[in-house]
Amino acid sequence: MNSPVLPRDDSSSRPAIEIADPTTPHVSVLDLGVTRGDGIFETIMVTRGDAPAIDAHLARFASSAALLDLPEPDPAVWREAVALAMSSHPTVDVLAVKLVLTRGVEGTGVPTAWALAMPTKDFSADRETGIRVVALDRGYRHDVAQTSPWLLQGAKTLSYAINSAALREAGRRGADDVIFTSSDGFVLEAPTASVLLRHGDRILTPPTEHGILHGTTQRRAFEFFAARGYVTRALPVTRIDLERADAVWLASSIRQAVPVVELDGRPLQHDLELTRALNAHLSLRDRD
Numbered sequence: 425m426n427s428p429v430l431p432r433d434d435s436s437s438r439p440a441i442e443i444a445d446p447t448t449p450h451v452s453v454l455d456l457g458v459t460r461g462d463g464i465f466e467t468i469m470v471t472r473g474d475a476p477a478i479d480a481h482l483a484r485f486a487s488s489a490a491l492l493d494l495p496e497p498d499p500a501v502w503r504e505a506v507a508l509a510m511s512s513h514p515t516v517d518v519l520a521v522k523l524v525l526t527r528g529v530e531g532t533g534v535p536t537a538w539a540l541a542m543p544t545k546d547f548s549a550d551r552e553t554g555i556r557v558v559a560l561d562r563g564y565r566h567d568v569a570q571t572s573p574w575l576l577q578g579a580k581t582l583s584y585a586i587n588s589a590a591l592r593e594a595g596r597r598g599a600d601d602v603i604f605t606s607s608d609g610f611v612l613e614a615p616t617a618s619v620l621l622r623h624g625d626r627i628l629t630p631p632t633e634h635g636i637l638h639g640t641t642q643r644r645a646f647e648f649f650a651a652r653g654y655v656t657r658a659l660p661v662t663r664i665d666l667e668r669a670d671a672v673w674l675a676s677s678i679r680q681a682v683p684v685v686e687l688d689g690r691p692l693q694h695d696l697e698l699t700r701a702l703n704a705h706l707s708l709r710d711r712d
């Protein structure tokens with residue numbers, strides 16, 4: 425399995441894209457992405473040979489780079505890398521292409537970058553049966569992105585150890601996933617997904633001003649709901665809003681929309697038909 429690697433992207437000149445074998449070593453043990461998690465990433469879903477949300481992913485990649493003072497990623501180079509990664513991987517139903525940009529080897533000032541295509545975990549069972557979620561306090565107020573921008577809330581950084589720890593805590597509590605809340609009681613996001621909820625004809629998601637990622641899947645879900653006559657809004661969401669919702673979903677590129685059927689051991693309402701229609705939309709190209 426070959427995937428393209430972009431070993432150096434100093435943004436001063438267009439870097440050459442090299443195809444490399446991902447089973448052999450490429451990243452230095454001195455790379456700040458490895459030693460400090462100092463870098464950013466995106467995971468892009470490829471289905472039927474197409475990456476339907478690539479524009480939104482590249483836009484978020486650029487905004488994460490800006491938040492970390494990394495060089496601006498050149499979208500043309502990354503598009504080419506994604507296309508090469510897709511074409512050099514054997515055909516599978518759903519492929520993930522991961523883009524990574526790190527601060528590079530300590531002391532060089534030269535970032536390291538690569539794109540890697542890999543088969544993904546199959547979430548189709550979760551999409552049908554739903555998942556059990558626990559709410560965990562993230563420990564930051566809802567306005568942390570404004571008060572403390574150095575905490576990099578809203579950037580998709582390589583520092584996911586906290587997100588993984590939260591998922592292990594969910595496991596210890598007998599749940600499958602987590603919904604983070606702010607220390608002052610607002611619903612935020614999941615460790616690797618956005619939160620969406622339905623109240624009647626309104627579809628809500630917490631606002632990005634609350635220090636969360638701008639989900640590409642959430643945006644595509646809103647297009648689906650708007651086309652069906654729902655009112656879509658990014659608004660502050662509380663725990664009570666979750667408990668009273670007609671449906672709650674975790675949404676992300678690879679899993680698509682997974683219904684949340686239980687919150688802290690209490691059942692939540694869900695809507696299988698709507699979930700199926702939403703996921704059918706999410707697996708299509710935007711122009712289909």
Ligand code: PLP
Pocket residue numbers: 467613614615616617618637638639640641642675676677678
């Ligand atoms: N929030 C967090 C913290 C994430 O890690 C992710 C995706 O990995 C998302 C939200 C959903 O983003 P997307 O729909 O673009 O995959």
